[in-house]
Amino acid sequence: MENVDRKALVVEDDADIRELIALTLTSQGFEVTSAADGREAVDAARSADPDLITLDLGLPGFDGIEACRRIREFSDAYIVMVTARNEEVDRLIGLETGADDFLGKPFSPRELKARVNAMFRRPRRGAAVAADDDSEVLRHGVLTVDVDGRRALRDGEELALTRTEFDLLTELMRTPARVWSREALLRSVWGNEWVNDTHLVEVHIGNLRRKLGDGKGETRLIRTVRGVGYRMEAV
Numbered sequence: 260m261e262n263v264d265r266k267a268l269v270v271e272d273d274a275d276i277r278e279l280i281a282l283t284l285t286s287q288g289f290e291v292t293s294a295a296d297g298r299e300a301v302d303a304a305r306s307a308d309p310d311l312i313t314l315d316l317g318l319p320g321f322d323g324i325e326a327c328r329r330i331r332e333f334s335d336a337y338i339v340m341v342t343a344r345n346e347e348v349d350r351l352i353g354l355e356t357g358a359d360d361f362l363g364k365p366f367s368p369r370e371l372k373a374r375v376n377a378m379f380r381r382p383r384r385g386a387a388v389a390a391d392d393d394s395e396v397l398r399h400g401v402l403t404v405d406v407d408g409r410r411a412l413r414d415g416e417e418l419a420l421t422r423t424e425f426d427l428l429t430e431l432m433r434t435p436a437r438v439w440s441r442e443a444l445l446r447s448v449w450g451n452e453w454v455n456d457t458h459l460v461e462v463h464i465g466n467l468r469r470k471l472g473d474g475k476g477e478t479r480l481i482r483t484v485r486g487v488g489y490r491m492e493a494v
Contacts, residue, residue, distance in 0.1 A: 265379070266290045268309040270300040270326065271341065272318055276364070280313050280341070283368040287375065297321040304330045311375060313362075316342035316353065324356055331357035335421050337378045341366070354462040359423045360449075377450030378422075397432040400494035402471070402480065404432055413471060423448065424467045427460075431481065435491035438484045464489060 267289040271277035274295075281291045292307045294300040297320040304312060312330065316323040323340055330338070340353045343364040353361060360374060395406040403412045406429055411418045420428065426448045431439065439447075441457035449459060464481065467473075473480045482492045 265311065266292070266307055266309040267311040267313070268292050268294065268300070268303050268307055268336075269313050270294045270297075270303075270318065270323070271313070271315045272296060273315075276315075276341075279368065280371065283371050284311070284313075284375070287372060295319075297323065297326040300326045301329045304334055304336070308334070309336050311378070312336050312338045313371075314338055314340050314358070316340055324352055327353060327356045327358050331421070337375075337422055339371075339374065351458070351462060354459065355466065357421055357466070359421065360459065380450065397429065399432050399435050399491055400480065402428075402432065404429055418470055420467070420470060423463055424470065427463055427467055428471075431489065431491050436493075438487050438490045440488040444488065460488075 265288065267284045269277055269280045269284065269291055270293075271280060272295050277293055277295070281293055284291050289311065292303055292309065294303045295318075297318045299320075300312075300314065300318070303309075312334075314323045314327055314330075318326060323342070327338055327340065330336070337360075338358045339360045339362055340358045341362045341364065342353075359378065362371060362374060394408065397404040397406065401414050403415075404410070404425075405412075409422075409425060411420050411425060411428055427444065430444060430447055441460040444460045445457055449456075468481055471480050479492045481489055483489055
């Protein structure tokens, strides 16, 4: 995996775990910056502009949920929350705040590598098209997605989507008549490492709908097909 130009921020108050994660990501070619509390994490994310952030949930100062919320105000980095607390409510709150995934302690370096590799395979899908100067642009009603420019617009106004939200919208808009099952979206956007975790799809679809203004008044852009999954609303 060639990640020599990518940067990672490791946020963890346990020095041993922080070093383990940093070494794992360094071995994958990332330039790694570290932080030990929530406030330091936000400052480091702003100054280092990382592509990936691993964020411990139980941080001193303010916790990983609050750090994630503040980082999402200015960064679209992939965020993986790392936590020893496995309660479903913590997981859902973290995802609703803008995290892309959760990794429970204890975890192996191999598991972390697999998750990170799957994430960074996603944006590459448009690279070959971009190299031919033939940008892929998708349009569906009021929505326009510039796949290679990684920009999504509604009525000409750019939307502040995370990378995962952008990838979900792109998949749905590429085949607007298709009904996607949660499992199919999970495999296509997250990769095979997440095949048993359809909660990821449900929460990120909810986040995406809010940013699209879906459901306000007569507007509906993403429709839930009961018992199956999701598709774009017909226009």
